[in-house]
Amino acid sequence: MEDKVKFIVEVTMFGAILIMVLTFMFAGFVGLVSNIKQKVRGNNSEMQECNSCGHQISKFSRTCPYCGRDYGSMNSVYNSIIGCILLIIVMIPFALITGLALLETFDITLE
Structure with a gap:
């Protein structure tokens, strides 16, 4: 019973x-695709609409100067293509290690 x-x-x-x-990894991939899509479409504006109040603010701002919504320091990393690629690359080994450990738990061998 304890084993189960x-x-x-x-x-x-x-x-x-x-x-x-x-x-x-999926979040990194979605961010990467959306950033590449923005670059291809030519939407290179450094401004974005605040999700709370709708005012135009910098893409790299940590807080909205109008309503005070906190975007944190990860906002600029998520808006970066390189940041999204690094997120995906860093997560791949964790996914592989976890997946292999899960296979080992089920005693499944890869041949």
Whole structure:
């Protein structure tokens, strides 16, 4: 009985970690595609619309000067093609390690 509980906990943990890593990779991919799309369309404006109040603010600002909405320091990284590529590259090893550990838990061999 303890072995079954331990197995279920391990599978759940590895599955949750794998889903989290894949979510980060997907977010990086979506950011990369949207940034490339903006560059190709010629939308190279350094301004964007604030999600809260609608005023035009810098893409690299941490807070909106009008309403005070916090965009944090990751706003400029997410708007960077290089930042999105690095996010994807960093997450690939984590996804592989987690996936292989999950396969090992199920005693599945890759041939």
